[in-house]
Amino acid sequence: MTSEVDRGAREGGAVGGAPPDVPPNEPADGDGPWRIGSVEVLAGLLVLLVVLREPLARALSTPRLQTWTTVFVSVLVQAVPFLVFGVVLSAVIAVFVPRSFWARALPRHPALAVPVASAAGVVLPGCECGSVPIAGSLIRRGVTPAAALAFLLAAPAVNPIVLTATAVAFPGDPEMVVGRAVASLVVAMVMGWLWLRLGRAEWIRLPRRPELDDGSRGRAFWAAVRHDVTHAGGFLVIGAAAAATINVVVPERWLxxxxxxxxxxxxxxxxxxxxxxxxxxxxAFVAASLSQFSLTSRLVFLVVGPMVDLKLIAMQAGVFGRRFALRFAPATLAVAVAVAAATGAVLL
Structure with missing residues (x-):
């Protein structure tokens, strides 16, 4: 009777030996040269923090660095829960929602799909950190980019949580809630229609997502969640660091x-x-505290913020590509300022 070892050798492998197609003197998978990965980098950083804890503590005790740390942490603490919510919803859309659903839910004509997608933001509690990966998933599922971008801009500004917070922050000025909702919806629709008119498909470069092709929906879902958390989270950290730096550098007396x-x-x-x-x-609570400014200028603050800020620009560059962000963000800023100022002049 042929032994298992002989039979394994004839089949190109060996019981307990190297796998098939591996040359005799080559290391098998997992036995190759040691490489530095994310775990090793994290361990090294933790060791450095322990070794340098006293110098770092003295450096962070200065008022300017304390302010920087406070702003940086506060931006992350505010954004991370909604980022996670958006990432999970994005993974659900990408893995479990069939393309046929969007064909039925949105009008076939792109120009009509834009206002419908903008209005859909009213029912979704979330912020701009979560809307970016959701918009990316919508485009992957066949939604026209104009409608997905309109949703990206509208959802963070007109959802129930944001409008409720605005009403609480401005108890004596209910027109601020109306103005924010109307101006934000108008900006989202205008930008969607502008994309239909002027946008080009090559400006959006969505990263390849092979994990979404996994045969198991469960594995594909968790792979998508891990990818979006690490990818979008990295750009969120960059944007938060930039915002904290600006807070420290810009003197308050200029305002x-x-x-x-x-x-x-x-x-x-x-x-x-x-x-x-x-x-x-x-x-909205920050805008309410800027009492030295007019209601119109504070409405501009509330409309622009959820659509164009440092962390959002960084996340858009990471999800859609730098060519997209360099064109979309300035155009959105110009439209948002003009529409919000006009809305404030009429309502306030």
Missing amino acids: QTLADDPVLSVLALAGLAVLLSLCSEAD
């Missing part, structure tokens, strides 16, 4: 000087919304 000029106050709060990178669920 006082600009508040008295109606035009400059609008531009100043639009720029401040971009730089602060606040979560849309919290920005």
Whole structure:
């Protein structure tokens, strides 16, 4: 009777030996040269933190660095829960929702799909951190980019949580809630229609997602969640760090000087919304605290923030590509400022 060893050798492998197709003197998988991975990098950073804990503690005790750390952590704490929510919803859309659903749910004509997708943001509680991966999943599932981008802009600004927070922050000015909802929906629809008119498919470069092709939906779902958390989370950290740096560098007295000029106050709060990178669920309370500015300029702050800020631009560049972000973000900023200022002039 032929032994298992002889039979294994004839089949190209060996029981307990190297796998098939591996040359005799080559290491098998897992026995190759040691490589530095993310776990090793994390372990090295932890060791450095332990070794340098006293110098780091002294450095972080300075007021400016304490301010930087506070802003950085606060942006992350505000954004991460909604990022996770958006990532999970994105994975559900990418793995479990069939393409035929979107064909039935949205009008076939792209121009009509844009306002429907914008209005869909009213029923989804989330912020801009979660809307980016969701928009990417919608495009992958066959939704026209114009409708997906309209949803990306509308959802963080018109969902029930954000509108409720705005009403609480401005108890004596209910028109701020109406103005925010109307202006945000108009901006989302205008940008969707502009994309239909001027946008090009090659500007959007969605990264290849082989994990979504896994035969098991469960494995594909968790692979998509892990990918989006690490990918979008990395850009969120970059944006939060940039926002914290701006908070430390820009003197507060500049804001006082600009508040008295109606035009400059609008531009100043639009720029401040971009730089602060606040979560849309919290920005209304910051806007309410800027009492030296007019209601119109604060409405601009509330409309611009959920659509164009540092962390959002960074995340858009990571999900859709830099060519997209360099075109879409400035155009959105210009449209948002113009529409919000016009809305404020009429309602406020």
